[in-house]
Amino acid sequence: MLFETFRLALLTVARNKLRSFLTVLGIVIGVASVIAMVTVGQGSTAAVQSDVASLGSNLLMLRPGQPGRGPGGGQNDATPLSAADAEALLAEIPDLVAVTPVATRTQNVVYGDVTQTVTVSGTDNAYFPVRGWTLSQGRMFTEQELRAGTPVCVLGTTTAKALIGEGNPVGIQIRVGKITCEVVGMLTRREASTFGQDDNDTVIMPLTAFQRRISGNRNVSSISVTFADGLAAEAVTPKIQALMRERRGLTDDKADDFNVFDMKQISSMLTGITGTLTGLLSAVAGISLLVGGIGIMNIMLVSVTERTREIGIRMAIGATEGQVLMQFLVEAVVLSLIGGFLGVVLGLGLGWAGSVALDVGFAPDWRVTVAAFVFSALVGVVFGYFPARRAARLDPIEALRHQ
Amino acid sequence: MSMIEFHAISKTYGSGEAEVRALDQVDFAVEQGDFIAVMGPSGSGKSTTMNIIGCLDTPSSGQYLLMGQEVGGLDRDQRALLRRNFLGFIFQGFNLLSRTTALENVELPLVYQGVAPDERRARALEALDKVGLGSRAEHQPSMLSGGQQQRVAIARAIVTRPQLILADEPTGNLDSARSREIMELLRQLNRDEGMTVLMVTHEPDMAAYATRVATFVDGRLQSDVRQDAV
Numbered sequence: 001m002l003f004e005t006f007r008l009a010l011l012t013v014a015r016n017k018l019r020s021f022l023t024v025l026g027i028v029i030g031v032a033s034v035i036a037m038v039t040v041g042q043g044s045t046a047a048v049q050s051d052v053a054s055l056g057s058n059l060l061m062l063r064p065g066q067p068g069r070g071p072g073g074g075q076n077d078a079t080p081l082s083a084a085d086a087e088a089l090l091a092e093i094p095d096l097v098a099v100t101p102v103a104t105r106t107q108n109v110v111y112g113d114v115t116q117t118v119t120v121s122g123t124d125n126a127y128f129p130v131r132g133w134t135l136s137q138g139r140m141f142t143e144q145e146l147r148a149g150t151p152v153c154v155l156g157t158t159t160a161k162a163l164i165g166e167g168n169p170v171g172i173q174i175r176v177g178k179i180t181c182e183v184v185g186m187l188t189r190r191e192a193s194t195f196g197q198d199d200n201d202t203v204i205m206p207l208t209a210f211q212r213r214i215s216g217n218r219n220v221s222s223i224s225v226t227f228a229d230g231l232a233a234e235a236v237t238p239k240i241q242a243l244m245r246e247r248r249g250l251t252d253d254k255a256d257d258f259n260v261f262d263m264k265q266i267s268s269m270l271t272g273i274t275g276t277l278t279g280l281l282s283a284v285a286g287i288s289l290l291v292g293g294i295g296i297m298n299i300m301l302v303s304v305t306e307r308t309r310e311i312g313i314r315m316a317i318g319a320t321e322g323q324v325l326m327q328f329l330v331e332a333v334v335l336s337l338i339g340g341f342l343g344v345v346l347g348l349g350l351g352w353a354g355s356v357a358l359d360v361g362f363a364p365d366w367r368v369t370v371a372a373f374v375f376s377a378l379v380g381v382v383f384g385y386f387p388a389r390r391a392a393r394l395d396p397i398e399a400l401r402h403q
Numbered sequence: 404m405s406m407i408e409f410h411a412i413s414k415t416y417g418s419g420e421a422e423v424r425a426l427d428q429v430d431f432a433v434e435q436g437d438f439i440a441v442m443g444p445s446g447s448g449k450s451t452t453m454n455i456i457g458c459l460d461t462p463s464s465g466q467y468l469l470m471g472q473e474v475g476g477l478d479r480d481q482r483a484l485l486r487r488n489f490l491g492f493i494f495q496g497f498n499l500l501s502r503t504t505a506l507e508n509v510e511l512p513l514v515y516q517g518v519a520p521d522e523r524r525a526r527a528l529e530a531l532d533k534v535g536l537g538s539r540a541e542h543q544p545s546m547l548s549g550g551q552q553q554r555v556a557i558a559r560a561i562v563t564r565p566q567l568i569l570a571d572e573p574t575g576n577l578d579s580a581r582s583r584e585i586m587e588l589l590r591q592l593n594r595d596e597g598m599t600v601l602m603v604t605h606e607p608d609m610a611a612y613a614t615r616v617a618t619f620v621d622g623r624l625q626s627d628v629r630q631d632a633v
Contacts, residue, residue: 318487319478
């Protein structure tokens with residue numbers, strides 16, 4: 001009997017294809033946005049977390065600029081950092097294992113007739129262990145190259161592939177900005193990216209070479225620091241802050257004009273942003289489902305009115321109130337389930353597209369998918385109940401007289 | 404025991420000044436095997452009688468026994484079950500479900516009885532054969548003539564093998580030739596299948612097919628006579 005009712009409901013829905021589609025559109029949009037948001041949100045959270053994991057939890061990052069404005073906030077007005085700061089940190093704070101100054105700039109890199117726009121970093125050999133990189137080809141920089149500012153570089157795999165395709169880039173001469181640079185090594189590929197930026201698309205050269213030939217100044221964008229295992233970031237950070245205040249000549253009445261970022265802090269901040277966005281858009285999706293439900297209620301009320309005579313006939317033939325109620329309730333549920341199904345398909349599609357566009361992993365959450373589907377069925381039950389009850393309560397004589 | 408017994412049945416609509424007394428203290432009985440025509444001008448109470456007998460409406464006072472069962476105290480669902488199992492309805496306007504094949508229309512009462520699909524189909528086809536429309540089973544009402552639609556409606560009414568067929572002006576929308584065919588069919592069901600038929604009509608030509616004619620005037624049973632059918 002229930003199967004029969006479902007078959008009947010499907011037939012009725014199929015008879016009014018356009019109307020049914022428009023009716024379920026709200027549900028489709030609601031379910032699709034929940035699923036797309038959660039998919040992209042989880043993908044980017046996972047990406048942030050894997051980035052942080054690949055960098056290691058013992059990492060701190062020092063940047064110029066006032067605290068509280070996020071990474072890069074107020075950076076331009078503050079005194080820049082220098083390589084000397086990095087040396088001082090390593091020398092004065094015994095907790096620190098490695099310190100590496102990094103200067104970065106976006107440059108065009110040219111090989112043959114291929115041009116690639118890449119983040120170029122000037123740094124030293126400590127950069128590789130501190131940022132968790134290993135080499136798959138060639139070597140790091142020699143002391144001689146670091147001191148003399150020889151134009152040599154190490155490529156990320158994405159950059160190497162863009163320039164020469166598959167193969168070993170060691171030994172080729174590439175142009176970075178205005179200088180010619182010999183490739184001496186290539187990084188091991190790592191699957192990490194942050195909001196669309198591929199970590200493997202990078203060129204690394206000695207800091208001296210970078211400062212002399214690319215930036216033309218002695219500034220350093222950031223200093224990355226790793227501290228000994230077993231210490232907490234909260235314990236190390238004040239020591240760095242104290243030393244930096246001293247070096248920058250900040251009197252007690254002045255605020256810090258630099259920032260020490262803990263990777264956990266960055267990760268939780270990024271995850272927090274993603275979480276807030278997901279929450280907000282889920283609320284919008286919830287409203288959309290509500291509106292979708294009202295749409296279904298409206299169309300079911302119209303349907304009950306249009307089919308008053310049919311209801312009368314069914315009652316005369318022997319349908320009980322419960323059977324009439326069930327017929328219209330099942331119809332509303334079938335409508336909302338169709339909407340839920342289309343929403344899941346559309347949501348997964350959009351989530352996939354969004355994940356690809358942001359270059360984060362496609363991470364559909366099956367629990368959320370199932371929950372959204374079940375919720376859409378629930379919307380059908382809740383909003384279908386009132387019209388169905390109206391149908392079931394009709395007086396058969398009146399209903400039969402209805403034209 | 405009569406199939407249907409009315410004891411002092413009254414039905415009023417509205418209240419106070421606007422009160423309309425559709426039936427006034429009617430005593431009436433229908434016996435198993437009757438083919439009874441209920442006649443009378445509009446407003447005489449014949450439709451109300453039909454609705455009460457059909458368990459679609461309840462009397463304001465009095466006692467209505469259907470096969471010895473008191474109907475007055477039953478709720479809507481219990482009355483629906485009586486309709487489902489013991490009654491078959493035929494309407495003036497046919498009242499078939501549109502965009503639904505003749506076969507599906509005839510199957511409908513069996514669906515509500517919970518009959519299995521295979522048996523349902525077999526019995527519906529049998530009923531359609533009985534009304535001479537076995538070959539039109541897959542036609543939708545819009546593809547059938549009025550006479551054919553009424554035959555489908557009759558098939559739907561008899562498919563559950565009910566004790567009583569209630570026909571409300573079954574020929575009201577049909578020409579005289581088609582009307583005679585329908586009446587022949589009803590008479591055949593009454594004679595050959597032993598079904599009791601109660602028909603509301605205002606056409607004496609149609610009432611002539613019945614074995615008994617009950618005439619209502621102003622909410623009262625004015626006459627109730629047995630006759631030899633044509």
